[in-house]
Each structure stands twice: as C-alpha cells, then as structure tokens.
Amino acid sequence: MPNVDLADRSVILITLDSCRYDVAASAHTPNLRRLGPLLRAESPGTYTLPAHAALFNGHLPRPVSGPFILDGYSVDAIWRSAAARPSKRRSAIRFDGPTLMTHYVEKGYRVLGAGGVTFFDASDPANHLPSLFPDFLYFGRPARAPVTTETRVIDREERLPLAHTRALAESCSAAERFFLFVNCSSTHIPYTTPWSPLSQRNRDLLRRLYRLHDGRTSGSREDPLTKGDIRVLLKMQRRALEWADSRLGDLFSRLSERRPLVVVCADHGEEFGEDGRFGHGHPHTTVSTVPLWCGLLGGG
Ligand SMILES: [Zn+2]
Known part of the structure; x- marks a missing residue:
C-alpha cells in the first residue's frame, strides 16, 4: 500500500471524559503509548459541551510543550478550520465546513459517533452534540432520568461505549474510509468498569464525591474526603483509564490495517479538592490540563 496523505486517512478520535493528566501519566497504557508519547495539553473547555464544540471545530487540546511530531512532521495542530483566524501555526490537515464531521462526510467517509455521558444522549432535545453526526450511538444512562444515588453510583459494563468495539469496528470496516x-x-x-466494579467502600466514597460535585466546595462540608479517600478515587480513575486502554487495543487491532490517524485526549480534567472544589466546569489547572496522544496505526 503506498503512503497515504494524512488528509486522506481514516480517523479514530477518542475523548477520555474527565481524565486528568496526572492520572494518565501514572497509568499503564501500552496501547496508547503505541501511538506516541503522552503529551501534556491544555483544553479549551472546562466541561463536556464547550470542549467538544471546540474539538469538533478542530480546536483540540494544545500541547504545552509546543509543536509535536506527526507522521514525521513537526506541527502545532492536527486540524485547522478555514474559519480560524490567520496564523503561522503549522497544521497537518486544513478543512472547510462547520465541523470535522461535515468535512469528512463531504469527502465520502463513513462518519460515526458513539458516546457515554449524557451530553451525547440524542433522546434529550436539549442536546446538540449527537446531531452533528449522521449516525450516533449512545450507551450511557438516559439524560432525563431522575438523578439519584442509585442511578449514578452504578456498575456500567454495557453502558460504556468501549464495551462495543467489535460493533464499532465492523461498522467502520464496511466503508472504504471512516x-x-x-x-x-x-x-x-x-x-x-468491568475491571473495577463497585465495592462497599468505593460506593460510599462515590456518594460523598457526588455530593461534593453537586456542592462544588468542601469549605463547610460535614463529610470531607481525606487524602486517603482521594487517593482511592484517583486510583479508580486510573483503573478506568487502563480498562479503556485495553479496549482501545482491541479497537486498534481491528482497524489498524486501515492505517488510520488516531487522536486520543481528555475533554477536560477534574479537581479533587486541590483548591477546595471538586469536579469540573470551573477554571482550574487540574481541569484544563489533559492528556493527549496522537499517531498513525499500521505504519506510514
Ligand atoms: Zn466531559
């Protein structure tokens, strides 16, 4: 197979929702490391909606170390919209149209999305993101379902999009490019995840963490999390990332012969009380600092 221009490759774009950079740096992620070095990047959004709106317009989290190597070339960005203001920054792929998805649809690609957090539930008329795709699969809990501890602190398994890598890969493989x-x-x-199901201890910790997310501050809480509690919760996120890495390994092996460009990043991180708040949606270094990997599968 001759070399394929980067702009004509199939694409796998993954967001690891809420994954902190320091968690990614401490995790065992052999499949992600195959793509290239872990890059420390800054997200343009502090929560799912703005981060993905920017991402779908080509504004991925930007590596803090500056230009990075992609397909042997030093670039500042992977995609660049024709609508972006003039810049000397080097981008690998220029595109026209309102989103990456419209660009690839117009090029004849099979464009497919899958999501697991409620911003991607197309059954909620308030959600805009899934409508940006010609086909979108949602696996998470219903966005409009009553929110209680019982509906939030749950084992998820089949509700995780990466539990469905076989079906996703088969859908992509049916097209010439995707x-x-x-x-x-x-x-x-x-x-x-299936690797980290609920136990009595982490169930209790998660209930308390949800209350802190809802309150956004630990300042006057009666039930603060200890440093040991937070270590356990961060370990849970690390284990969840390692499960995702395993599932991405399966996805990559199914699609690597198509030699896709692969980009994996978090949409935002989250704060675990470093400066008194928990969760995301507010400006803080741990919220804006995210992991980024990018590379090519199946050789150049
Ligand atoms: Zn998010």
Missing part, C-alpha cells in the same frame, strides 16, 4: 469518534465515559465519575 471517521470514528468515541466519547469514553469510563474515566468519568463513577469510574466503574
């Missing part, structure tokens, strides 16, 4: 987006929810609270 653009596959997956919002991975395993790294989002409650961090449960």
